[in-house]
Each structure stands twice: as structure tokens, then as C-alpha cells.
Amino acid sequence: MRRIAIINQKGGVGKTTTAVNVGAGLARRGRRVLWIDLDPQAHLTFHLGIDPRSCSANLHTLLTRHQTLKEVRQSLGERTAVVPSHIDLATAEGELVSVIGRETILRNAILNETEYDYVILDCPPSLGILTLNGLSAANEVVIPMQPHFLALQGVSTLLDTIRLVHDRINPELRVTGVLLCMHEPNTRLACEVIDDLRAFFVPGRHAETPWAQARIFETIIRRNIKLAECPSHGMSIFDYAPGSHGAVDYQKLADEIDETGFAS
Amino acid sequence: MRRIAIINQKGGVGKTTTAVNVGAGLARRGRRVLWIDLDPQAHLTFHLGIDPRSCSANLHTLLTRHQTLKEVRQSLGERTAVVPSHIDLATAEGELVSVIGRETILRNAILNETEYDYVILDCPPSLGILTLNGLSAANEVVIPMQPHFLALQGVSTLLDTIRLVHDRINPELRVTGVLLCMHEPNTRLACEVIDDLRAFFVPGRHAETPWAQARIFETIIRRNIKLAECPSHGMSIFDYAPGSHGAVDYQKLADEIDETGFAS
Ligand SMILES: Nc1ncnc2c1ncn2[C@@H]1O[C@H](COP(=O)(O)OP(=O)(O)OP(=O)(O)O)[C@@H](O)[C@H]1O
Ligand SMILES: Nc1ncnc2c1ncn2[C@@H]1O[C@H](COP(=O)(O)OP(=O)(O)OP(=O)(O)O)[C@@H](O)[C@H]1O
Ligand SMILES: [Mg+2]
Numbered sequence: 001m002r003r004i005a006i007i008n009q010k011g012g013v014g015k016t017t018t019a020v021n022v023g024a025g026l027a028r029r030g031r032r033v034l035w036i037d038l039d040p041q042a043h044l045t046f047h048l049g050i051d052p053r054s055c056s057a058n059l060h061t062l063l064t065r066h067q068t069l070k071e072v073r074q075s076l077g078e079r080t081a082v083v084p085s086h087i088d089l090a091t092a093e094g095e096l097v098s099v100i101g102r103e104t105i106l107r108n109a110i111l112n113e114t115e116y117d118y119v120i121l122d123c124p125p126s127l128g129i130l131t132l133n134g135l136s137a138a139n140e141v142v143i144p145m146q147p148h149f150l151a152l153q154g155v156s157t158l159l160d161t162i163r164l165v166h167d168r169i170n171p172e173l174r175v176t177g178v179l180l181c182m183h184e185p186n187t188r189l190a191c192e193v194i195d196d197l198r199a200f201f202v203p204g205r206h207a208e209t210p211w212a213q214a215r216i217f218e219t220i221i222r223r224n225i226k227l228a229e230c231p232s233h234g235m236s237i238f239d240y241a242p243g244s245h246g247a248v249d250y251q252k253l254a255d256e257i258d259e260t261g262f263a264s
Numbered sequence: 265m266r267r268i269a270i271i272n273q274k275g276g277v278g279k280t281t282t283a284v285n286v287g288a289g290l291a292r293r294g295r296r297v298l299w300i301d302l303d304p305q306a307h308l309t310f311h312l313g314i315d316p317r318s319c320s321a322n323l324h325t326l327l328t329r330h331q332t333l334k335e336v337r338q339s340l341g342e343r344t345a346v347v348p349s350h351i352d353l354a355t356a357e358g359e360l361v362s363v364i365g366r367e368t369i370l371r372n373a374i375l376n377e378t379e380y381d382y383v384i385l386d387c388p389p390s391l392g393i394l395t396l397n398g399l400s401a402a403n404e405v406v407i408p409m410q411p412h413f414l415a416l417q418g419v420s421t422l423l424d425t426i427r428l429v430h431d432r433i434n435p436e437l438r439v440t441g442v443l444l445c446m447h448e449p450n451t452r453l454a455c456e457v458i459d460d461l462r463a464f465f466v467p468g469r470h471a472e473t474p475w476a477q478a479r480i481f482e483t484i485i486r487r488n489i490k491l492a493e494c495p496s497h498g499m500s501i502f503d504y505a506p507g508s509h510g511a512v513d514y515q516k517l518a519d520e521i522d523e524t525g526f527a528s
């Protein structure tokens with residue numbers, strides 16, 4: 001089972017949009033997909049057409065009342081399900097501050113899961129306890145990034161956190177790759193930032209780190225207003241605008257992830 | 265002294281870009297401006313041309329070691345200064361969890377400040393202890409938003425938090441307005457979202473709330489790649505690309521804020 005954490009502490013880079021549409025693209029290939037919404041803002045939950053306020057069983061009750069995965073997940077279709085978020089998660093940092101093993105509660109809840117081919121964990125824009133639960137529960141990391149200057153600044157902090165989780169909690173954790181999102185082709189800024197990223201993520205260059213095999217995905221997600229429109233309809237891009245660039249790009253990415261296997 | 269918190273828990277909506285360029289626009293009108301970078305990612309600090317790793321006196325030392333404002337701020341020019349952020353702030357949530365009056369440490373540090381006309385507080389994409397320090401220290405709130413569907417979802421949670429800070433800690437706190445950022449004119453999505461926002465923020469409609477007088481700013485900030493390029497040069501848009509739409513829009517906004525006074 002591939003458990004992919006979609007993570008970047010920088011806000012608004014396309015984590016949720018990627019989580020929803022890669023998951024939907026994988027389901028279209030026949031894969032069974034479970035989404036887990038780790039962000040108290042619950043945007044993945046909304047995007048999948050669920051009102052988080054109506055979910056009395058959710059990620060918060062799993063983390064703080066030890067409900068099981070079966071008790072909190074909601075089926076969305078024959079191959080897909082979601083563990084919804086809830087605004088109560090906003091206080092998780094404080095609620096869990098002195099709980100033993102607080103970073104591995106989610107991991108323990110999903111480790112024996114066999115019903116899914118993919119678990120996709122959408123993380124909030126921070127490196128706090130919710131993201132740590134995501135990293136501890138995952139075996140792969142995908143880092144969406146907007147090719148802007150400030151995006152480069154955050155990468156080393158993010159990789160430090162990944163290394164700590166790998167060393168202390170989760171030795172299977174590896175960075176599969178960096179995904180360029182919201183790309184505006186032909187802008188000089190994007191080209192410069194992408195060059196810097198390529199120079200950094202040369203596979204094998206950082207031997208012995210969890211990102212030794214990380215690459216920049218071949219698929220680049222272009223900026224496309226249709227991707228911003230579909231959340232209000234509670235649909236993936238494939239149902240909302242199947243012919244759009246957004247649909248073409250995210251299906252290509254789902255194919256790339258499914259076909260190239262684990263961080264190879 | 266007008267103390268403006270730039271806040272939205274949604275990531276990547278233009279908080280930092282707004283903080284830097286509105287501050288610079290106000291300085292160009294002769295105002296004295298102090299920036300405070302409340303985000304551990306320190307993007308405002310980078311954007312102003314400072315490397316946060318080189319600042320041993322910073323917002324973290326102010327909050328946890330009770331350094332004074334004079335000890336931590338760095339002068340940038342004859343009218344401007346900044347309290348830089350530092351990565352150590354990422355653990356502030358845990359470090360301050362049992363400190364008495366933990367939300368008002370910053371407020372106490374700046375309340376007797378008389379050297380500035382404006383204090384601009386750039387908040388991280390969350391509603392945790394750092395943002396709470398920002399809200400407790402401010403007397404005005406500006407909410408940047410991208411006119412996308414998910415942006416509307418977060419507004420009521422944000423306003424709840426503002427109301428709690430207003431009622432329990434800071435009765436002078438008021439929402440001056442909502443600023444539309446990264447606007448792509450002529451897209452249907454933006455028009456629909458803006459209509460929904462206008463229907464909500466009718467001045468006087470929510471009597472007795474801190475947003476009773478809030479409005480949508482007349483100035484709308486258009487999407488403009490120059491705004492994404494200037495952080496890497498450590499400059500405001502006025503130094504980097506004075507003729508660009510980004511410069512025109514942010515000066516217009518600085519003028520609007522300076523001329524229309526406090527939430528009127
Ligand atoms: N390729 C794209 N083209 C146009 N708009 C996009 C694209 N990807 C995402 N968006 C829109 O940009 C906004 C931010 O995207 P998204 O919410 O996926 O980012 P995020 O990293 O999950 O944000 P957060 O840090 O708040 O969790 C959303 O309104 C989304 O609909
Ligand atoms: N009007 C604009 N046009 C084009 N790019 C923009 C615009 N405003 C901001 N950007 C770019 O978009 C990205 C996000 O903006 P910014 O960092 O200001 O948002 P933020 O709300 O402070 O994010 P965070 O939630 O991470 O603090 C940055 O790379 C920035 O340079
Ligand atoms: Mg998200």
C-alpha cells in the first residue's frame with residue numbers, strides 16, 4: 001500500500017488540489033484510494049463534496065478519542081473513501097501536547113489497512129503535530145511547489161523535518177519527488193526557480209538521506225482556472241472539466257506516479 | 265498609531281506580499297512604518313532583504329526571552345524598521361503553552377511605542393499563538409483573499425477568532441476590510457466569489473461585531489508576476505518594477521488606507 005503525504009509548509013501551493021485530483025486520477029486507473037484530510041480548514045473534505053460540520057466521526061475523533069479507521073471513514077464510491085477533517089482539529093496541537101506517542105496515532109490506525117492501494121494524506125501549511133502525524137503514517141512524500149522564489153526558502157526546513165521523522169519515527173519514509181504546480185510557462189521567474197530546484201534534486205546526490213532518490217516530476221501542473229472552480233462543485237477536475245488542461249495534467253501525473261512506482 | 269494585522273489562515277493568499285508593499289507604499293507617503301514578521305517561515309524578513317538566520321535578536325527572543333522592541337528591531341531606512349522572524353518561532357506554540365498571558369506578550373512590547381505611524385503585523389497561515397499575538401497587538405485587521413471558492417469557507421472561522429480576541433483580550437480590535445488579491449479580472453469564478461463577499465460585508469449589517477464597519481477595499485490587487493519576482497531581490501515592488509501593475513495597485517491601496525483612516 002502506498003501512503004503518500006502531500007506536504008509543504010508554504011501556504012497555497014496546490015497541496016489540496018493535488019491530493020484530490022491525483023487521487024481521482026488513480027481511481028480512474030482502477031486503484032482503490034483513501035484520502036485523509038489533516039487540515040483543520042477541511043478544504044479536501046469540502047472539495048470532495050462533504051460538509052465537515054456534518055461529520056461527527058472524523059480525523060479529530062480518531063486522534064483524540066481513538067476511534068478506528070472504519071468508524072471515521074466515509075465511502076465516496078466503489079473505490080474511494082475519505083477520513084474527513086473537522087474544525088476541532090485546530091486545537092489538536094494543544095490537546096495532544098502531552099499525549100505519549102502523539103505523532104504516531106494516525107500511523108497505528110492505518111498500518112493494518114489492506115483495503116486500499118493508495119492512502120493520500122493532505123497536510124496543512126505548517127510542520128506541527130498534524131503534519132507530523134501525516135509524515136509518520138506515510139511511506140512516500142510528494143512536495144508540491146509553486147515555482148516562485150520564496151518556495152525555495154522553505155525546502156531545506158521541510159527536508160530537515162522529514163529527516164527527523166525518518167530517523168526517529170519512520171525509517172520507511174522517502175521523498176518521491178517535487179511537483180511543480182500553478183506553473184505559468186514562459187515566465188523567467190519559473191525558469192530560474194526550476195533550474196535551482198533541478199540543481200538541488202539530482203538523484204543520488206544526497207546519498208543516505210530520505211530524498212536521495214527524489215526527482216522533479218516530469219508532469220508539470222499548469223495554472224488553470226478550472227482547477228480553482230471545481231471545489232465549489234464538490235468534484236474532481238475529471239468530472240467538472242474533463243477536457244481542460246487541469247484534467248490533462250493531473251491524469252498525466254496520476255499515470256506517472258502509478259507507473260514509476262516507489263521513488264524510483 | 266495604527267497597528268494593522270494582515271491575517272488569513274488560508275495559505276498563499278498574498279499576506280506577506282501585501283504587508284511588504286503596503287508598508288513600502290505608506291513609507292513613500294512619508295509615514296514611519298514598523299514591520300513585525302510573525303511567521304516562522306520568515307518570508308517578510310527575506311522579502312525585505314534580511315537573512316533571518318543572521319538575526320540573533322528577533323521576534324522569538326522577544327516572545328520567549330522578553331527582549332524589548334528596541335533590542336530586536338532592525339532599521340531599514342530613515343522611516344522604516346522590522347522585527348525579523350526566526351525559524352525558532354516554529355516551536356513557539358509548544359514553548360508558550362503554559363505561559364501566563366501568552367497571547368499578549370507582543371502587545372505589551374509595542375503598546376508604548378511612539379516612533380511609528382504604522383505597525384504592520386504579517387501573520388502565518390494559521391490561527392495559533394503567533395497569529396493570536398498579532399491580533400492582540402493590533403487595532404485593525406486587513407484580510408487578504410484570493411477570489412476563489414475555498415477562500416469563502418475560511419472567513420467565518422477567521423471572524424470567530426477575531427471576535428473572541430476582541431471580546432476577551434482586545435476591545436479596540438476592528439476589521440478594516442477585505443482585500444482582493446491575485447485577482448484575474450474577467451474570470452467568472454472571481455466575479456461570483458466577489459458577489460458573495462459583497463453580500464456578506466455590507467457595512468453596518470453585522471452591528472456590534474468587530475466587522476460591523478468592514479468593507480471590501482476599492483483597490484483590487486491584480487495578479488502580476490513582478491510581485492512574485494521582487495522577493496528574491498529583497499525589494500518592494502516600487503524599487504523592483506516601479507511601472508508595473510503591482511506597483512500601481514499597491515500604491516493605490518496604501519493611499520486608500522492612509523486617506524480613509526480607521527475602518528471608516
Ligand atoms: N493549477 C492551478 N491553477 C489555478 N488555480 C489553482 C491551481 N491549483 C490550485 N489552485 C487554486 O489555488 C488555491 C490554493 O490551492 P490549494 O488550496 O490546493 O493549495 P494548498 O497548498 O492546499 O493551500 P493550503 O496551504 O491553504 O492548504 C485554491 O483556491 C485552488 O483552487
Ligand atoms: N498579485 C500577485 N501576483 C502574482 N504573484 C503574487 C501576487 N501576490 C503574491 N504573489 C506570489 O504568490 C506567492 C504567495 O504569496 P504570499 O507569500 O504573499 O502569500 P501569503 O498569504 O503570505 O502566504 P503564507 O500563507 O504562506 O504566509 C508568493 O510567491 C508571492 O510572491
Ligand atoms: Mg490545502
Ligand SMILES: [Mg+2]
Pocket residue numbers: 279280281303307386387388
Ligand atoms: Mg506569508
